[in-house]
Amino acid sequence: MIALMAKTGNYQVANVNVRNLPDEVHRAIRIQAALHGRSTEAEIRDILERAARPEGRVKLGSFLASIAREVGGLTDKEHTLFENTRITSPARAVSFE
Structure with missing residues (x-):
């Protein structure tokens, strides 16, 4: 064990x-x-x-953005704006202490 x-x-x-x-x-x-x-x-x-968490995996946010671009929901300029403002640091666990 x-x-x-x-x-x-x-x-x-x-x-x-x-x-x-x-x-x-x-x-x-x-x-x-x-x-x-x-x-x-x-x-x-x-x-x-x-x-x-293999390298090169598609993350949820990127996947959703690609769907939005495919259906015409976001332009490339709008997509770039979201990419540049994305928070890349990992989320912190909530503490109730």
Whole structure:
């Protein structure tokens, strides 16, 4: 079993337990982590992030803007205006404390 827990900035992120992971897989990840100069936990986080958020994926806002352009809802100039004013920083988790 592998347990992952991480804290980033002022907010806690998800914990994941992986049960029944074959020893060969765990060993391969440990070796891969060593080759990349990081911990097994950091390697697993990287693997999961790359799998869940691959480079080149179409983000929802871009997808909706492309639909609007296709149906004539936005001109290229309007699209550029939205692209330039888009907030690119990640959303922060709400804290009720």
